[in-house]
Amino acid sequence: MSFGRIHCFLVATKNSDVIYERFYDRLSESDKAEVRAAFFQASSSSKLSFDGYEHTAAFKSARFVFTVHSDSVFYLLGSGEYDELSAAEILHSIIEALCDVLGRTLSAALMMEKYTKLALVVDEVVNEGLLEATDKDTIRKASKNKAVWE
Numbered sequence: 001m002s003f004g005r006i007h008c009f010l011v012a013t014k015n016s017d018v019i020y021e022r023f024y025d026r027l028s029e030s031d032k033a034e035v036r037a038a039f040f041q042a043s044s045s046s047k048l049s050f051d052g053y054e055h056t057a058a059f060k061s062a063r064f065v066f067t068v069h070s071d072s073v074f075y076l077l078g079s080g081e082y083d084e085l086s087a088a089e090i091l092h093s094i095i096e097a098l099c100d101v102l103g104r105t106l107s108a109a110l111m112m113e114k115y116t117k118l119a120l121v122v123d124e125v126v127n128e129g130l131l132e133a134t135d136k137d138t139i140r141k142a143s144k145n146k147a148v149w150e
Helices: 029-044 084-102 108-113 115-125 136-145
Strands: 006-013 018-023 054-059 062-069 072-078
Touching: 006 029, 006 084, 018 029, 018 108, 018 115, 029 054, 029 062, 029 072, 054 084, 062 084, 072 084, 084 108, 084 115, 084 136, 108 115, 115 136
Parallel strands: none
Antiparallel strands: 006 018, 006 072, 054 062, 062 072
């Protein structure tokens, strides 16, 4: 019995330039491109001027949520128990943890500069497509204890 999972997490600029992406399913490059296209099509048809406002859309049998933070757009695709509400909470947890760990207001330039920390934070929150940790202190401690190459 499948309870659902997180299929993809992606961060892009408002111009649809990908900063970070993580697919938790084995997908072909054309399938990944299809997911990206769905993300970017949904965000291009929405008004992205309000930070923190969650938008939702469907992709095949799953749902995704995206939200704007500063000059970046965060996307999360989930199914089953990872519906729109839980996906929005997971995005909020990731953004909060990134702000806390990186120590400044998030921007595309900062996330590119601190790419390894970005990856560590995302891996602490979502592990193999399942929600792992959402507490800021736990995420900060875990990401400090990991070496960059782990």
